[in-house]
Amino acid sequence: MIAELGHYFLVLALGLTVIQAIFPMIGAARGSDRMMMLGQPAAYGQFFFSLLAFLALTYSYLISDFSVSVVARNSHSLKPLLYKISGVWGNHEGSLLFWVMFLALFGAMVAYFGKGLPKSLRARVLSVQAMVGIGFYLFMLLTSNPFDRLSDVPFEGNGLNPLLQDPGLVFHPPFLYLGYVGLSVVFSFAIAALIEGRVDPAWARWVRPWTLLAWVFLTIGIVLGSWWAYYELGWGGWWAWDPVENASFMPWLVATALLHSAIVVEKRDTLKSWTILLAIIAFSFSLLGTFIVRSGIITSVHAFATDPERGLYILVFLALVIGGSFLLFAIRSDKLQAGGLFAPISRESGLMINNLFLSVAAAVVLYGTMHPLLSDAFFGVKSSVGPPFFNLVFSLLMIPLVVTMVYGPHLKWKRADIKGVNQRLMAVTGIALLAGLMTFYVTYGGAIMPAIWIGIGVWLLLSSLQELASRIKLFQAPFKDSMSRLRRQPRSSWGMTLGHFGFAVGLLGIVGTSAWTIEAQKVMGLGEDMTIGDYRLTLKDVIPVAGPNYTAVRGIISVSPKNGAENGEIFIAYPETRTYVSSPITTTEGDVKTTMAGDLFIVIGESQGQGRWGIRAYYKPMQVWFWIGTIIVVLGGLISLSDRRYRIGSPQGQKASRKMKHAP
Amino acid sequence: MTKVGLKAGARKKRRLYFLLTSITVLGLAVLLVLSALEDSIRLFYDPTEIVEKNIGPGQDFRLGGLVEEESFESRETAGILINHFTVTDGNESVAVTYEGLLPDLFREGQGIVAEGSMNEDGIFVASEVFAKHDETYMPKEVIDSLKKRGEWQRRTAETQQKDNAL
Numbered sequence: 001m002i003a004e005l006g007h008y009f010l011v012l013a014l015g016l017t018v019i020q021a022i023f024p025m026i027g028a029a030r031g032s033d034r035m036m037m038l039g040q041p042a043a044y045g046q047f048f049f050s051l052l053a054f055l056a057l058t059y060s061y062l063i064s065d066f067s068v069s070v071v072a073r074n075s076h077s078l079k080p081l082l083y084k085i086s087g088v089w090g091n092h093e094g095s096l097l098f099w100v101m102f103l104a105l106f107g108a109m110v111a112y113f114g115k116g117l118p119k120s121l122r123a124r125v126l127s128v129q130a131m132v133g134i135g136f137y138l139f140m141l142l143t144s145n146p147f148d149r150l151s152d153v154p155f156e157g158n159g160l161n162p163l164l165q166d167p168g169l170v171f172h173p174p175f176l177y178l179g180y181v182g183l184s185v186v187f188s189f190a191i192a193a194l195i196e197g198r199v200d201p202a203w204a205r206w207v208r209p210w211t212l213l214a215w216v217f218l219t220i221g222i223v224l225g226s227w228w229a230y231y232e233l234g235w236g237g238w239w240a241w242d243p244v245e246n247a248s249f250m251p252w253l254v255a256t257a258l259l260h261s262a263i264v265v266e267k268r269d270t271l272k273s274w275t276i277l278l279a280i281i282a283f284s285f286s287l288l289g290t291f292i293v294r295s296g297i298i299t300s301v302h303a304f305a306t307d308p309e310r311g312l313y314i315l316v317f318l319a320l321v322i323g324g325s326f327l328l329f330a331i332r333s334d335k336l337q338a339g340g341l342f343a344p345i346s347r348e349s350g351l352m353i354n355n356l357f358l359s360v361a362a363a364v365v366l367y368g369t370m371h372p373l374l375s376d377a378f379f380g381v382k383s384s385v386g387p388p389f390f391n392l393v394f395s396l397l398m399i400p401l402v403v404t405m406v407y408g409p410h411l412k413w414k415r416a417d418i419k420g421v422n423q424r425l426m427a428v429t430g431i432a433l434l435a436g437l438m439t440f441y442v443t444y445g446g447a448i449m450p451a452i453w454i455g456i457g458v459w460l461l462l463s464s465l466q467e468l469a470s471r472i473k474l475f476q477a478p479f480k481d482s483m484s485r486l487r488r489q490p491r492s493s494w495g496m497t498l499g500h501f502g503f504a505v506g507l508l509g510i511v512g513t514s515a516w517t518i519e520a521q522k523v524m525g526l527g528e529d530m531t532i533g534d535y536r537l538t539l540k541d542v543i544p545v546a547g548p549n550y551t552a553v554r555g556i557i558s559v560s561p562k563n564g565a566e567n568g569e570i571f572i573a574y575p576e577t578r579t580y581v582s583s584p585i586t587t588t589e590g591d592v593k594t595t596m597a598g599d600l601f602i603v604i605g606e607s608q609g610q611g612r613w614g615i616r617a618y619y620k621p622m623q624v625w626f627w628i629g630t631i632i633v634v635l636g637g638l639i640s641l642s643d644r645r646y647r648i649g650s651p652q653g654q655k656a657s658r659k660m661k662h663a664p
Numbered sequence: 665m666t667k668v669g670l671k672a673g674a675r676k677k678r679r680l681y682f683l684l685t686s687i688t689v690l691g692l693a694v695l696l697v698l699s700a701l702e703d704s705i706r707l708f709y710d711p712t713e714i715v716e717k718n719i720g721p722g723q724d725f726r727l728g729g730l731v732e733e734e735s736f737e738s739r740e741t742a743g744i745l746i747n748h749f750t751v752t753d754g755n756e757s758v759a760v761t762y763e764g765l766l767p768d769l770f771r772e773g774q775g776i777v778a779e780g781s782m783n784e785d786g787i788f789v790a791s792e793v794f795a796k797h798d799e800t801y802m803p804k805e806v807i808d809s810l811k812k813r814g815e816w817q818r819r820t821a822e823t824q825q826k827d828n829a830l
Contacts, residue, residue: 341674344678364693368697388700388703388704396696588768606768
């Protein structure tokens, strides 16, 4: 009964979405207030019913109603509560429902907080948001109904893949989706602006917080995913350039570019059409990420053949949204008036170069991801493009980007003096060079790229601190003055400093862990030992353990210094291999000892018979720097988001906008 | 020239600069991509293709198929595991050797993808074995290959017969 209600709510929500799509748009064209005003109640209603539908599906999971097909396929009555709930969005149908519910929520938020927006702009934004929504509702109702019933009700569910039963993965998809859906708002604003034929700083002030919000969500989602891969999959890696990962990374790259170009629109009233274009591309990547990954099309063209209905719908929908908005852009973008001029060496140019490299990077990832699909479709050649490709191309493409990150924040708007900046950065540049040379010396005989990258990372790290120092006139003014300047820094500039600083910290982590990881493995009996790096691992014991829905084998491994005293035990590691009741597969729970210098990652494999066990260990230098860096970056994003200028719905009268113009 | 005309001229110039920079960067990126692709692209073959195309030593590629039942054998020397097994697509099969611990999902009868190259004796020496973390526990390439070789249809029919017998 509840499932039927859910289905019914979904249809009701679709009805309201159609109203929200049609009337405000017509109203805005005709200047009819009454029709435009229909957008708000429709948006609230749509959210209300999509939320009810979502709750109905969640309820079906909670009571383990296996007559509902999705529940039967993805849940199990013995599953812990948390994973019953996360099962709701852990599959194709449920994730679509989740998506559309947040699409509706964000639409409702625009309706509620958008009172300060020009009426016609708000109406058009709501309408575009609803048009995207219609596509999702129809896709669900026609091809992927989450409320489909089974005629043969199974006694027990299939269970969720045990690998997915991990707290990191409970929150990874929702954050990713929130990021994707957040970009839909930016997209709606872009399309609405194209229809209006007007982009001004006020428009950018709306777009920036939404971009920032979406970007923060995306960042968190991606990092949680790699965190899960690192701790759960037990191969000691956190990024493999898998199509699924790339699908979330591409919108991130474009959203990062958008985040920066929106600043130029807001502060300098220029780069407008480029920003609009980025908004369209960012959302296109979101759609690509949502559909293509879930439907498995990117791994194989044949996925179309196995489910032609879905494949065809997705193709048509993508073509309509992406093609339609590009067409609109082509027709209307010249209506947008170009704004202020700037010199080749200026903050604007720095941001443009940043945009250029981020976009090229996104294009490279897109090509690498699509290459196997294209070569299969056109030449019938099956192939894969692996991490070496991406690593090489990325490590070269990112160099100019990071150099721009070093210089950009020091450059003035309109026209900047590069000599002055060079002088100011002299000490920082010197230290960075030294760091690079020292790395080269210490790792002599190894690859040269990591040394270059360590130098660049240190350069960015210090230059972002130096930029903050020069802004508060540290050591140039009395210390007390500097401190009061520090307190008066707007939150958005804290966002920039933390964002760039955190990026540098994370970058150093990436360099360390990808350049100098060591791996060792050995089959051992009790009492035997192996060495990895500076550590000696001794297998003390292996014991069976029982969990709520699994049984496990737990190793007790004593870790001591390789050359230290006999009893110099540093710690004991307890890695596990789990076998789940409901599923025929096992998972490894590695034990990780983290220090700032590096992670020691220990995994126990399956029994090799005769009381012997396979033990794998990794030493990953500076791994934790990556996690810390991402936390700082996210923090920077959140602080910037709390800047009072962006407080959604805050009055933006004359005073506010005048202040804006004079802001540095 | 009027002030507006001056501004428009400067704007055109700026646009030109930006276009030139973009084209240069894009061109360099394309070159980079092409040269990187050449080294890191891995072709995928199933056992039948290896026989048909007579793949010899010296070429890294990915092999995919099912681990043949009762073909798996592993031997440990001084803590190092050496594994031998056969990968089949129902039509042809290829002997594989791999040194090291296999992934947890590795089982006889299961689909795998391995990267490596052929040695002089026609044995595939794997440098890496992937067992996919997939809901169906079967890599897509392997499914396609099995369908092409008719093995998939045979297995489906077999399962159905078993179901009917029950």
